[in-house]
Amino acid sequence: MFAQRHLLGIEGLTRPEVEEILDLADRYVDLNRRPDKHADALQGLTQINLFFENSTRTQSSFEIAGKRLGADVMNMAVAQSSVKKGETLIDTALTLNAMHPDLLVVRHPSSGACNLLAQKVNCSVLNAGDGRHEHPTQALLDALTIRRSKGRLHRLNVAICGDIAHSRVARSNILLLGLMENRIRLIGPPTLMPSQVDQLGVEVYEDMREGLEDVDVVMMLRLQKERMDGAFIPSEREYYHRFGLDPEKLAYAKPDAIVMHPGPMNRGVEIDGILADDINRSVIQEQVEMGVAVRMAAMHLLARNLKAGSGQGHEIPAHGMSPG
Ligand code: CP
Numbered sequence: 001m002f003a004q005r006h007l008l009g010i011e012g013l014t015r016p017e018v019e020e021i022l023d024l025a026d027r028y029v030d031l032n033r034r035p036d037k038h039a040d041a042l043q044g045l046t047q048i049n050l051f052f053e054n055s056t057r058t059q060s061s062f063e064i065a066g067k068r069l070g071a072d073v074m075n076m077a078v079a080q081s082s083v084k085k086g087e088t089l090i091d092t093a094l095t096l097n098a099m100h101p102d103l104l105v106v107r108h109p110s111s112g113a114c115n116l117l118a119q120k121v122n123c124s125v126l127n128a129g130d131g132r133h134e135h136p137t138q139a140l141l142d143a144l145t146i147r148r149s150k151g152r153l154h155r156l157n158v159a160i161c162g163d164i165a166h167s168r169v170a171r172s173n174i175l176l177l178g179l180m181e182n183r184i185r186l187i188g189p190p191t192l193m194p195s196q197v198d199q200l201g202v203e204v205y206e207d208m209r210e211g212l213e214d215v216d217v218v219m220m221l222r223l224q225k226e227r228m229d230g231a232f233i234p235s236e237r238e239y240y241h242r243f244g245l246d247p248e249k250l251a252y253a254k255p256d257a258i259v260m261h262p263g264p265m266n267r268g269v270e271i272d273g274i275l276a277d278d279i280n281r282s283v284i285q286e287q288v289e290m291g292v293a294v295r296m297a298a299m300h301l302l303a304r305n306l307k308a309g310s311g312q313g314h315e316i317p318a319h320g321m322s323p324g
Helices: 015-032 057-068 089-097 113-118 136-150 168-179 208-212 236-243 284-309
Strands: 046-051 072-076 103-108 124-130 157-161 183-187 203-205 217-220 258-260
Touching (some): 015 136, 015 168, 015 284, 046 057, 057 072, 057 103, 057 136, 057 284, 089 103, 089 113, 103 113, 124 284, 136 168, 136 217, 136 284, 157 168, 168 183, 183 208, 203 208, 258 284
Parallel strands (some): 046 072, 046 103, 103 124, 157 183, 217 258
8 A cells, every 4th residue: 555645756665555556547547538537636635836947748747637636736937936036945845835735746956855845844745856866757657658568567678778877767767667576777878877887786788789689668768968067978979879779779679669768859869750759669658648647646645645644534535536
């Protein structure tokens, strides 16, 4: 049973907790495909989205998820806020906390920012990406995409390729896929591998063709230029030649291997644009769809625990979806 008060990372979750989120998300996928997409699991609750970094997918899907579940959703416009006058992260969070939100969704450039906030506020905090640390809902939506596509989420060969060093998506995926007993290969240049990679329980490859041999899942990552403080690759052209996914390199994977990318993509840098759009191989659009369902499930379960903690547990049924 999912017993968390916050969703700060994959680290600390148990396998049954991950499975509970994915099982509920599966049901929300069905709901989201119906003409009436509304349910009541967050009825009466207030959700604040606080994004200190740009986002398209994560912010919009958290907003849609909250609204579909009946929450009052407020998107904090950080660029127009008193953050620009020098107000700190903690003071901003304490100010919002005084307005009694129930769910605070936070993206921040500093690793550990969400964990810090969770100690200061009364509501549930959801990490929407903190520095290079974690992006738990991305790993959960990736897991749901893989499970629905492959029919299982264990004993798969998964290649995570590209800029691993700067990627919170890679870190959360390594933790989740490891928890589910998959074989994980990291492929990329040594300059883009994290330090202490040998302690992650993964196999490391510098050659795409060697690393992609017989994998079930190919997960490409964006070059995170905004987190680079020097030259990590000779040139984007050279990088694409060696590490960009194209049909020739993908041919080394299993014939039914799926291609994933968390977005936003740099077409022609880490992935061939035509391959990214190939609906026979790419599940990139499915990942976006699963993002809404996973965020609905995560907020639903956190709200259930919040209500239970305040003695109102009976008000939200364990799977409080609309009838039908
Ligand atoms: N995958 C992801 O986090 O995308 P956004 O930056 O657009 O939210």
